[in-house]
Amino acid sequence: MKIYVFTNKFPTWSETFIYDEIAGLEKLSHTIRIIALGKDYFITHPILRQIRVRNVRYLLKLSSYKDWLYHLKYPDFWRQCLLPSLVSNRFRFFGMNALAELIKREKPDLFLLHFGALGEIFLWLRRSFNIPFIVFFHGDEYNAVQRRRYNDYKDLFSLADLFLVKSRYSHAKIIALGCRPEKVAIIPFGINPDLYPFSRASTRRTSPAMKVLGVGRLVDNKDFELALKVIQKCVTRYPLLKYSIIGDGPLYPQLRRQIRSQGLGKRCFLMGARNMNWISKELSESDIYLQPSRRDKDGETETFGNTLLEAQLHGLPVLSTDLGGIPEIVDHEETGFLAPESDAEALAEYLATLVEDGQLRKRMGERGRNNVLSRFNSKKQMLELERMLIDARAGVRG
Numbered sequence: 001m002k003i004y005v006f007t008n009k010f011p012t013w014s015e016t017f018i019y020d021e022i023a024g025l026e027k028l029s030h031t032i033r034i035i036a037l038g039k040d041y042f043i044t045h046p047i048l049r050q051i052r053v054r055n056v057r058y059l060l061k062l063s064s065y066k067d068w069l070y071h072l073k074y075p076d077f078w079r080q081c082l083l084p085s086l087v088s089n090r091f092r093f094f095g096m097n098a099l100a101e102l103i104k105r106e107k108p109d110l111f112l113l114h115f116g117a118l119g120e121i122f123l124w125l126r127r128s129f130n131i132p133f134i135v136f137f138h139g140d141e142y143n144a145v146q147r148r149r150y151n152d153y154k155d156l157f158s159l160a161d162l163f164l165v166k167s168r169y170s171h172a173k174i175i176a177l178g179c180r181p182e183k184v185a186i187i188p189f190g191i192n193p194d195l196y197p198f199s200r201a202s203t204r205r206t207s208p209a210m211k212v213l214g215v216g217r218l219v220d221n222k223d224f225e226l227a228l229k230v231i232q233k234c235v236t237r238y239p240l241l242k243y244s245i246i247g248d249g250p251l252y253p254q255l256r257r258q259i260r261s262q263g264l265g266k267r268c269f270l271m272g273a274r275n276m277n278w279i280s281k282e283l284s285e286s287d288i289y290l291q292p293s294r295r296d297k298d299g300e301t302e303t304f305g306n307t308l309l310e311a312q313l314h315g316l317p318v319l320s321t322d323l324g325g326i327p328e329i330v331d332h333e334e335t336g337f338l339a340p341e342s343d344a345e346a347l348a349e350y351l352a353t354l355v356e357d358g359q360l361r362k363r364m365g366e367r368g369r370n371n372v373l374s375r376f377n378s379k380k381q382m383l384e385l386e387r388m389l390i391d392a393r394a395g396v397r398g
Contacts, residue, residue, distance in 0.1 A: 006035045169328065191313055216247045334364070
């Protein structure tokens with residue numbers, strides 16, 4: 001099949017699961033055209049070498065003179081965005097008319113859109129072309145701001161042919177919003193184990209010198225604030241304990257102030273955004289993975305947790321929160337420990353247990369890796385995704 005995959009940015013520092021999906025579909029002999037609203041620059045990721053990135057069409061939203069100045073130096077802007085928009089600019093994003101003409105020429109078999117917001121932005125494609133329109137809901141779609149902006153996705157739920165979600169938790173959320181159950185399918189994102197060679201260099205480390213790691217965007221529902229409180233409770237007992245956070249986001253300044261105010265400058269480190277090679281190396285050299293979660297101001301929380309899968313694939317026991325879709329990934333007392341929301345005391349006790357019991361760390365790490373290989377292997381997930389896409393195409397065109 002010829003599939004158009006729509007995403008916010010390609011490539012980008014986060015959302016590496018989309019790389020896996022595109023590479024997996026290409027390996028199954030499908031032709032992929034990527035439609036993106038922009039890109040992050042200087043991204044490196046091993047799987048990008050496998051993707052035919054020449055098949056990317058950029059539709060950049062330029063809302064200020066700064067956007068114009070930033071993008072003027074890039075050839076993609078001139079070739080794909082500015083020149084087509086000079087001819088006609090009926091739509092919100094530069095290049096939409098050129099996209100419509102491209103679709104008429106290439107006649108794709110299917111549209112696969114990541115995120116409900118993109119489903120709304122490109123819903124005109126479903127009205128204009130008799131092509132299956134499939135939308136992947138990732139979690140941001142459930143917050144109150146987006147629901148108000150898109151009128152609870154009523155038009156999208158009516159016109160789109162299939163919605164994909166990553167967990168049973170997310171399945172219940174989208175149906176509660178008003179989507180018909182027969183339009184929703186669960187397909188957890190998988191991880192390609194070939195990209196993460198298994199290495200547990202840290203198993204030789206002595207107990208007091210524990211290296212703890214957390215990875216994720218520094219946003220409301222990733223409770224790194226609580227993680228720092230957990231470390232503070234443990235550093236007196238374990239003075240050699242160190243905690244590194246890889247990621248960037250709006251809460252970076254707040255977390256930096258918290259580290260200073262709690263006197264954790266020699267124990268906790270904000271590493272910023274890093275590429276996947278760096279993250280994989282850090283996971284391989286760490287002992288424990290600590291990433292709590294929480295509800296944001298709208299009451300929403302994580303519907304899945306890709307970094308939790310990556311940690312387990314590297315053989316790390318996971319400390320997180322019994323919330324949202326996380327219990328579907330981490331088995332409490334088997335592959336890690338899950339504490340109640342905002343319970344720093346419970347997480348501190350679980351952390352102490354893992355620090356002091358090397359055999360438990362090893363057992364949980366092995367179970368976690370086996371959990372990912374058996375339930376979240378991207379090679380298996382790609383075959384299931386392919387089946388869903390073929391069925392959706394047959395349903396629309398049959």
